[in-house]
Amino acid sequence: MTKPIRHGIRYTYTRYGCRCEPCVAANAQYQRDSDNRRGGEVKDPDDVRHGTINFYTNFKCRCDKCRATHKAKMKRERIERHKQGLAAGDSRHGTYNGYTSWGCRCDPCKAASAEYRKTRT
Ligand SMILES: [Zn+2]
Ligand SMILES: [Zn+2]
Numbered sequence: 001m002t003k004p005i006r007h008g009i010r011y012t013y014t015r016y017g018c019r020c021e022p023c024v025a026a027n028a029q030y031q032r033d034s035d036n037r038r039g040g041e042v043k044d045p046d047d048v049r050h051g052t053i054n055f056y057t058n059f060k061c062r063c064d065k066c067r068a069t070h071k072a073k074m075k076r077e078r079i080e081r082h083k084q085g086l087a088a089g090d091s092r093h094g095t096y097n098g099y100t101s102w103g104c105r106c107d108p109c110k111a112a113s114a115e116y117r118k119t120r121t
């Protein structure tokens with residue numbers, strides 16, 4: 001005899017591909033939990049180093065302040081990269097990455113980006 005399927009657990013969602021409401025919710029909950037785990041923990045709230053990039057990267061603090069600092073840094077770096085662009089002769093010309101990550105708008109990069117978009121649609 002086969003075991004009846006239990007709903008509302010992630011196992012049923014992944015194993016049986018059930019998409020009923022309780023199973024979807026269980027899976028969503030699991031994702032949230034694992035996100036939190038992966039995101040590290042919030043350290044001692046009284047620590048003065050919150051909001052520094054060092055605390056985020058080396059101490060893996062994931063409080064709102066540290067996250068915000070990290071986000072701002074990523075943004076700055078991206079802008080910086082875009083400003084510099086790719087040096088002539090860089091092997092990343094003509095790649096989608098060159099176009100998006102580096103903001104290069106040379107012909108080969110533009111072509112790569114157009115090509116990429118074509119394959120995606
Ligand atoms: Zn179900
Ligand atoms: Zn923090």
Ligand SMILES: [Zn+2]
Pocket residue numbers: 086092093094098104105106107108109
């Ligand atoms: Zn380029």
